[in-house]
Amino acid sequence: MKKVKKQLKQQFDKIIFNFKSLLFKNKDIFSGGELVEYGIVSKESKNRLFDTKNLRSLNNIYYIWDYTEDFKKLIFAYKYKRNKAISKLIAELIEEEFKFILKNEKIDLVVSVPVNKKRKNDRGYNQVDEILNQLKVSYVQLERVKNTKKMSDLLDEKLREQNIKGAFKVQNNIDFKNKNILLFDDIITTGATLKEIKNSILGMYSKEEDRKNIKVTVFCLAAAREIKVNKGEI
Secondary structure, three states: OHHHHHHHHHHHHHHHHHHHHHHHOOEOOOOOOEOOOOOOOOHHHHHHHHHHOOOEEEOOEEEEEEOOHHHHHHHHHHHOOOOOOHHHHHHHHHHHHHHHHHHHOOOOEEEEOOOOHHHHHHHOOOHHHHHHHHHOOOOEEOEEOOOOOOHHHOOOHHHHHHHHOOOEEOOOOOOOOOOEEEEEEEEEOOOHHHHHHHHHHHOOOOOHHHHHOOEEEEEEEEEOHHHHHOOOOO
């Protein structure tokens, strides 16, 4: 009975969300103002995103935006307001930088970061996968076998590491040996999630020589202050 009630509630929530989307879909996600033409953001807002993008690197981490209020609004609308169409906008904005990284780092495999199963069911999609789909890039999907707490709710780095430990399963039919791998995610804060994915991949191989010949590079849309202060490396 509880399961049926839960399913009915989820269906009702989706109906309400779709209704709200019809009412408010033609508003700029930054200013909230009405758009003259149908779209996600105004031309001014899109130009602002374009003007503020700047590909930077920190050790083996690439990122484009700082985790500013503008970017927070963009990612909030994409992830939590279920505005899936934003994936196309983001893909257009990062396509040049993405292709540069693939070529510069001689990437063999792109790996997307899987989201919590519950959040994916609620949202209906993995925001990272959708961007890669828009970029028309082949990528490896990992399985998330542990429903972790939101990393943003955990301020202590050790708690983040404990929360994410053992969360990912790598398929045995994927050979990462002697490969240059690109881990792709939306936001990097402390890097705990990406480190755990890297450890999961390296943990597939018992021989040091096999692990040694795997190179991992990270590309995120935005980097938070924490990773920059700590000068992190994945």
